[in-house]
Amino acid sequence: MQRLLTPEQARSFVLSHRFEGRTVGLVPTMGALHKGHLSLVRQSQQQCDVTVATIFVNPTQFGPSEDLDKYPRLLEHDCELLEREGTAAVFLPSNEAMYANGYSTFVDPPKVAQRLEGECRPGHFRGVATVVLKLSQILPATHAFFGRKDYQQLKVIQAMLRDLSVGIIAVPCETVREQDGLAMSSRNRYLSDEQRSQSLRLSKALSKAKQLADSGEQSIDVIEEAMQEELRRDGGVDRIDYATVVNAETLDPLSKLDQPAVALIAAFVGKTRLIDNQTIL
Structure with a gap:
């Protein structure tokens, strides 16, 4: 499994496969992977020729009083899990690579973002929409896989990709649960x-x-x-x-x-x- 550290490396990797006519599945994550994430990887493996995951704890989707600093970071363990699933590559950008000094451009999220999480976590979906659009530009895959557990996020991403004519298909994947019914998170x-x-x-x-x-x-x-x-x-x-x-x-x-x-x-x-x-x- 290749580790892609810069946007240039990531774009080159995806485009090299696209130019050969292969479909590429993108699985964006913030790491701390569990069976739910791995089910997205498996879905991508079933539907696409090549699967690329990303691990990036996106600071712009966390509010000032939220858990950015303590969000679990288990990079080596996560990479082992991805490699075991046959993931072709993982994109591991730094904060600086994603949001360079002076960065000031953000995506205004669609109407479906306004209620519920939009009211409880102001600015959250602006950060989500921005990072997903950036990842779609850096890794111009054919498909991207998102879990239904984050249902409103899924609808926000689908609307954003449609409204901005991003040439990538958002594939919804079923929520994975523990045996007692708890949604994996x-x-x-x-x-x-x-x-x-x-x-x-x-x-x-x-x-x-x-x-x-x-x-x-x-x-x-x-x-x-x-x-x-x-x-x-x-x-x-x-x-x-x-x-x-x-x-x-x-x-x-x-x-x-x-x-x-x-x-x-x-x-x-x-x-x-x-x-x-x-x-x-």
């Missing part, structure tokens, strides 16, 4: 054993929403109230940012469950903020 490492148990309330609340939808319940208020109740049950989560049901494409609020919809949750267990989602219609 690099931030799960922060959880104590007790908090790990508390965190299961997210997947249980989503299952409750799906159960109600499957039973024919159409009232959004009823479903959201049931989700909130489930999140707080049995020494549940410590704080809820949102537990809501929205249009599956626009993420606009719904008053009635009569169109494709997704249930979305963001909640704190201790100081760790977790997100999860489930399509319910």
Whole structure:
């Protein structure tokens, strides 16, 4: 597996394969890899001739009070995992390579970024949209693979790539879960054993929403109230940012469950903020 350290090296690597007619899959990550990330690599391996991963903890998507400094960094372990999966190359840029001194250009994210995470984490999606566009320019792949666990992020990236006519296909990949239902996340490492148990309330609340939808319940208020109740049950989560049901494409609020919809949750267990989602219609 090649380690690409500069944008020039990364662009040259991808273009050399593109010029030979090969499809190239891009798997952007911030490292601290788990089975969810590796499932993206496997999906890319199945669909594309060549797979390139990136590891870059992007500072512009963290707010001033968020966990940038303590975000887990396990570079050598991550590279071992990627090589074991047959990844052709990994791009490992420095902060300076991505944001040179005097950098001042950012991407204004699309409308789908405005609510939910956009309200809870101001500026977050500006950083996400900017870094994904930069990676798409540096590594002009044919496909890029993103997990559905970060559902709103997926919709933001899809809209940004479409609106700015970026010639790369964003491929959504299913959320990978632990056996007990907890969505895999690099931030799960922060959880104590007790908090790990508390965190299961997210997947249980989503299952409750799906159960109600499957039973024919159409009232959004009823479903959201049931989700909130489930999140707080049995020494549940410590704080809820949102537990809501929205249009599956626009993420606009719904008053009635009569169109494709997704249930979305963001909640704190201790100081760790977790997100999860489930399509319910």
